[in-house]
Each structure stands twice: as C-alpha cells, then as structure tokens.
Amino acid sequence: MEEHRVFEIPQLKEAGDMKDRRNFRDLPxxxxxxxxxxxxxxxxSYAEEVGADYIIGGHNREDVEVFPDTSPAFFExxxxxxxxxxxxxxxxxxxxLxxxxxKSKAEVVSLAAGLGVPLERTWxxxxxxxxxxxxxxxxxxxAKAFSEAGVSDPLRLA
Ligand SMILES: [Zn+2]
Incomplete structure (x- = not known):
C-alpha cells in the first residue's frame, strides 16, 4: 500500500507559540x-488503521540528545x-524502528546523498x-549538516 496522508494537529502550533516558557528553560x-x-x-493510530508491521521514525542522534520523547527510554x-x-x-x-x-545530521545527509534521496524534496x-x-x-x-557532509544542498540555503 502506498498512501501519503496529511494529519492536521493545530494544537502543536498553539504550543509552539506559547509565551510562558519557564518550564522549558533548559530546552531549545x-x-x-x-x-x-x-x-x-x-x-x-494510522498503523492500527492500515494494519502496519512497522512505524519508522526519522529522528537522529542530535534529536535524541535534546528531546526526551525521542530517547531509548521513551521508545521502550x-x-x-x-x-x-x-x-x-x-x-x-x-x-x-x-x-x-x-547518526548525526551530517551522517544522515551523507547517507541520503549516497542512496539518491531527492534532497530537493526535503523540508x-x-x-x-x-x-x-x-x-x-x-x-x-x-546548512551546517550539508556543509559537514560535504554535500551540495540542492536548495542552496547557506
Ligand atoms: Zn527556515
């Protein structure tokens, strides 16, 4: 099965706009x-709906170091x-999975470039x-990850 479904989660925008960040001082x-x-x-929820065998996350080592909800303890x-x-x-x-x-972000860019991922379609x-x-x-x-990986960014942000 191949389907691209978009889920709207407006609460995330509201949470991102919160003014009082006292509880998150040590976080970015x-x-x-x-x-x-x-x-x-x-x-x-979607995996249950379609009967999927895997849920695959794309976060990297740098995310795991900062966000508790990407940690091995969270996933366990x-x-x-x-x-x-x-x-x-x-x-x-x-x-x-x-x-x-x-992997670092630079290692992910290197891997993606080596696999022929259409990096111009990434956001x-x-x-x-x-x-x-x-x-x-x-x-x-x-920009830092592409630079460290020595890969030319097709979007040329730097
Ligand atoms: Zn931006």
Whole structure:
C-alpha cells in the first residue's frame, strides 16, 4: 500500500507559540511539549488503521540528545504502550524502528546523498511558505549538516 496522508494537529502550533516558557528553560526555543510523542501516537493510530508491521521514525542522534520523547527510554515504554493500547498492534507486534537514531545530521545527509534521496524534496524550515527561509534554526542546522557532509544542498540555503 502506498498512501501519503496529511494529519492536521493545530494544537502543536498553539504550543509552539506559547509565551510562558519557564518550564522549558533548559530546552531549545523550538521545543514543543511532547511533539514527538504526539507524532508517534498519530503514527500508531494510522498503523492500527492500515494494519502496519512497522512505524519508522526519522529522528537522529542530535534529536535524541535534546528531546526526551525521542530517547531509548521513551521508545521502550511507547512500544509497550501501543501493544497494550491496541489489540491489533499487540497481535501484529507492530514495531517502532528508528534507523537514524545513532547518526548525526551530517551522517544522515551523507547517507541520503549516497542512496539518491531527492534532497530537493526535503523540508527543514520551521516556518510556513513555499521556500525555506534560510534563517531559522531548522535552516541553519540543515546548512551546517550539508556543509559537514560535504554535500551540495540542492536548495542552496547557506
Ligand atoms: Zn527556515
């Protein structure tokens, strides 16, 4: 089965716009509470709907170092939670895979370039629009990763 489905989660925009960040002082300004946990929960719901064997996450080592909801401890518990919370996922032993979790962003860019991934179709910007802004943290990290990997960014953000 091949389907691309878009899920709207307006609560994430509201959480990203919160003014009071006292509880998140040691986290980056782009941190949105439980964002990855929400993404994986939506993915688990979809996996149950279509009877998937795997849920595959794309976060990398740098994410794991910053966001608790991409940590091995989170996934150990999340895996058990989806098996307990969904008869179908439990019976199928639907498994959450994180193939990039030990790689840096630069290593992910190198891997993608080597595999022929259409990097011009990837999105890194935190802002809305038809083009990357080139200024936000997502764009800066993208430029750094491509530079460190020695790969030319087809979007030329730097
Ligand atoms: Zn940007």
């Amino acid at each position: 300004p782009t941190y949105i509470p439980m964002r990855n946990g929400i993404f994986y929960s939506v993915a688990a 518990s999340f895996q058990k939670a989806i098996w307990a919370g969904s008869r179908l996922l439990g019976e199928r032993r639907t498994t959450v 994180r193939p990039l979790q030990l 890194s910007c935190y802002r809305e629009g038809s083009r990357h802004c080139g200024e936000c943290e997502g764009c800066r990290k993208r």
